[in-house]
Amino acid sequence: MLRKVEIVVPLDKEERLKNILESFELVDKLQVSLWEDKALYLITLPAEDSGPLLDEIEQNLASASGFRLNVIKVEATLPEIEEEERPEKASEDKARNSSSTKSLSRQELYTEIDNSVGLNRNYLLMCSLSAVVATSGVLQGNVAVIIGAMVIAPLLGPNVGLALASTLGDIKLGKKSLITSFVGVLLAVLISSLAGFLLQPSEWSMEVLSRTNLGWGDVALGLASGSAGSLAFTTGAANAVIGVMIAVALMPPLVVFGLLLGAGESTLALGAFLLFISNVICINLGGVVTFLFQGIAPLDWWEKEKARRLTRYSLALWLGLLFLLLIIIFFIF
Structure with a gap:
């Protein structure tokens, strides 16, 4: 099961968000400019991997003015993602911090x-x-x-x-x-x-x-x-x-x-x-x-x-x- 995460971030915090996202392997990522001072990122990743990413984003960006994060369940996607193409966690540390079973964030x-x-x-x-x-x-x-x-x-x-x-x-x-x-x-x-x-x-x-x-x-x-x-x-x-x-x-x-x-x-x-x-x-x-x-x-x-x-x-x-x-x-x- 996949999750789509919508992230609205002030431009002065955009670089920090990019650094966070680079440490995770994502299924998909799209960046959209909103207004003069904000950017919207749309990312897709396996549900069981969303917890560490959301924690990282919350810890670094939640206090920023204008920040907003929405998590959406993805019921279906085309083309289908083959099992071997599914991203793995980026590091052993993230694997240790996440549950050993597939769970909600x-x-x-x-x-x-x-x-x-x-x-x-x-x-x-x-x-x-x-x-x-x-x-x-x-x-x-x-x-x-x-x-x-x-x-x-x-x-x-x-x-x-x-x-x-x-x-x-x-x-x-x-x-x-x-x-x-x-x-x-x-x-x-x-x-x-x-x-x-x-x-x-x-x-x-x-x-x-x-x-x-x-x-x-x-x-x-x-x-x-x-x-x-x-x-x-x-x-x-x-x-x-x-x-x-x-x-x-x-x-x-x-x-x-x-x-x-x-x-x-x-x-x-x-x-x-x-x-x-x-x-x-x-x-x-x-x-x-x-x-x-x-x-x-x-x-x-x-x-x-x-x-x-x-x-x-x-x-x-x-x-x-x-x-x-x-x-x-x-x-x-």
Whole structure:
């Protein structure tokens, strides 16, 4: 997969940009004069090679007046680029600085996840619809309907956003993810609790009862799903994200908790709540570890130090909560 990068640079910084570009092997490059004081460069390169280049440009030119950089996905190109013609990285240093697997650049990843944690009308609507669908599915014992609620998965983005914020030391993204996630959880619980209070079912389906027990397998599944979800985001594998949405399944145990709580079944509700919390812990823990493994890190050294400190705190928190959860499983379930 290719990326086209548009760079608008002041003329007094053009020579520096040329020097940066010369140290990379590009598929294509075009320079266009804009106004008296600016130039536009259009370059094409493999997606997995874009990260080091974008970091280099950001570090040297981002503070320049009038600077602008846009990254565009190239869906197709003619003539086709033969495999042996694809450019390699310019040096071993750049190879070491990039991830060993094909992944989105840090800038693309941040933008994609930041867009998924916005608290807006669409998010509230998706949470409401997902809660209604999941509530209907578990009450009827209809697996297909429950899977539909899983695929909507509005709560996945904010949790992955929290994991990325911990890895990058980004307090702003972390707060945004926490608030968005909390509002979505609260909305789902209110809808399902109201349904439980009004309907007062005389007996519960197996889809409800199966989500009131927490086992070792649920924890293992949560860790694997959390890692897979973060990996799907970093590699841009949209098809894999759908599978992760189903595997993570945050909404079904959450609405089961609300249903049972609304119906006055507090003991059963506790089991469903612990299953939901288990998934949240595992998604965040798996996400932080995966982002670290992928080499996701801030650009500047002082930001890296802050990120390392926040990552340590985050890992300690999630590992501590996971250990507490395992103790609860051992003694209660």
